[in-house]
Amino acid sequence: MKIFHSIETFRTRQKTIVTIGTFDGVHIGHQKIIEKLLDNAKTNNYQSVILTFFPHPRMVLQEDSEIKLLNTIHERADLLEQTGLDNLIIHPFDKTFSRLTAEEFVKNILVDQLKIKKIVIGYDHRFGRNRSANIEDLIIFGEKYDFEVEQISAQEIEEVSISSTKIRNALQEGDIVLANSYLGYPYFLSGIVKEGKQLGRTIGFPTANLMIEENYKLIPKNGVYIVKSMLHNKTVYGIMNIGINPTVNGNKQSIEVYYLDLDLNLYNQNIKISILKYIRAEEKFDSLALLQQQLEKDKAIALAFINKL
Numbered sequence: 359m360k361i362f363h364s365i366e367t368f369r370t371r372q373k374t375i376v377t378i379g380t381f382d383g384v385h386i387g388h389q390k391i392i393e394k395l396l397d398n399a400k401t402n403n404y405q406s407v408i409l410t411f412f413p414h415p416r417m418v419l420q421e422d423s424e425i426k427l428l429n430t431i432h433e434r435a436d437l438l439e440q441t442g443l444d445n446l447i448i449h450p451f452d453k454t455f456s457r458l459t460a461e462e463f464v465k466n467i468l469v470d471q472l473k474i475k476k477i478v479i480g481y482d483h484r485f486g487r488n489r490s491a492n493i494e495d496l497i498i499f500g501e502k503y504d505f506e507v508e509q510i511s512a513q514e515i516e517e518v519s520i521s522s523t524k525i526r527n528a529l530q531e532g533d534i535v536l537a538n539s540y541l542g543y544p545y546f547l548s549g550i551v552k553e554g555k556q557l558g559r560t561i562g563f564p565t566a567n568l569m570i571e572e573n574y575k576l577i578p579k580n581g582v583y584i585v586k587s588m589l590h591n592k593t594v595y596g597i598m599n600i601g602i603n604p605t606v607n608g609n610k611q612s613i614e615v616y617y618l619d620l621d622l623n624l625y626n627q628n629i630k631i632s633i634l635k636y637i638r639a640e641e642k643f644d645s646l647a648l649l650q651q652q653l654e655k656d657k658a659i660a661l662a663f664i665n666k667l
């Protein structure tokens with residue numbers, strides 16, 4: 359997959375089939391649309407293109423927006439790459455772009471720059487300044503500028519009936535199993551392992567502390583989860599705490615994983631943590647010894663879960 363960081367840098371010799379959207383999460387609803395795009399591209403010998411925006415339009419148009427996303431832009435690109443897509447354009451959405459009229463968008467962007475022959479788009483998609491144009495307008499532009507419009511019907515959208523918002527809500531409520539079923543893969547966090555207070559190892563539970571650079575990434579509800587990672591090409595399971603560590607009088611949110619059956623220095627490594635199951639809420643214990651006892655129980659729960667996989 360080729361990645362372009364703006365529409366202006368996009369180059370192709372072939373005609374294209376394009377879809378536009380945020381695709382946050384690349385969930386099974388998105389995956390269905392992408393499948394349609396790729397099938398169509400193959401049949402017609404077009405290049406498949408997804409035009410996506412970063413920052414998220416809501417981050418730009420509502421400046422105080424505290425919207426949290428399911429994927430960092432790098433994660434989104436990785437997930438899209440796995441679908442077999444040919445081209446991903448990550449265009450920096452800004453106010454100037456948002457002021458393009460519908461026809462300017464179609465003519466200057468889709469036709470002249472993207473060489474569009476077909477667009478695959480939801481029946482309810484709106485575009486152009488103030489979201490002024492709808493699918494009927496797009497069909498008229500298609501006739502004028504010679505491209506086909508394929509609608510994703512209300513029924514199809516309803517059938518999948520999944521939205522990034524539903525997944526965000528599920529994660530914020532700790533319902534990881536529901537979120538994962540919508541996503542079609544386990545929700546994951548990625549970042550770099552940083553040093554902590556080095557207390558973990560003193561109670562037999564060294565914990566890799568995850569630092570996530572992107573402040574817009576959605577962190578699931580605080581609590582303890584069963585997780586897995588690929589470390590040195592091996593699947594390793596673990597138990598993760600998202601919380602403020604009240605037992606050691608912490609006050610900042612941290613994300614820490616104790617991996618079962620592992621003794622490796624992970625400092626400064628990039629890791630990806632796939633979240634499988636919520637176990638319990640974070641608690642304040644009167645001593646580290648009591649926390650340690652609880653961790654033994656968490657570990658036993660995780661082992662029982664893994665043995666049933």
Ligand SMILES: Cc1cc2nc3c(=O)[nH]c(=O)nc-3n(C[C@H](O)[C@H](O)[C@H](O)COP(=O)(O)O)c2cc1C
Pocket residue numbers: 554555556557558559563564565567582583597598599602603604605606614615616639640641642643649653656
């Ligand atoms: C699976 C797991 C569950 C945890 N649960 C709690 C908890 O319920 N309450 C709490 O205060 N800390 C909890 N912790 C965090 C510990 O307080 C933390 O790992 C310990 O203080 C070591 O921190 P360090 O990595 O900075 O040395 C948990 C950690 C893990 C890995």
Ligand SMILES: Nc1ncnc2c1ncn2[C@@H]1O[C@H](COP(=O)(O)OP(=O)(O)O)[C@@H](O)[C@H]1O
Pocket residue numbers: 551552553554555556557558559560563564565566567615616617618619620621622623624625
């Ligand atoms: N099984 C394991 N799970 C997690 N981290 C481990 C494990 N074994 C070794 N480590 C290493 O130990 C570090 C965590 O030790 P810990 O005493 O909790 O220190 P810190 O407070 O710096 O996280 C991890 O960052 C990693 O480098």
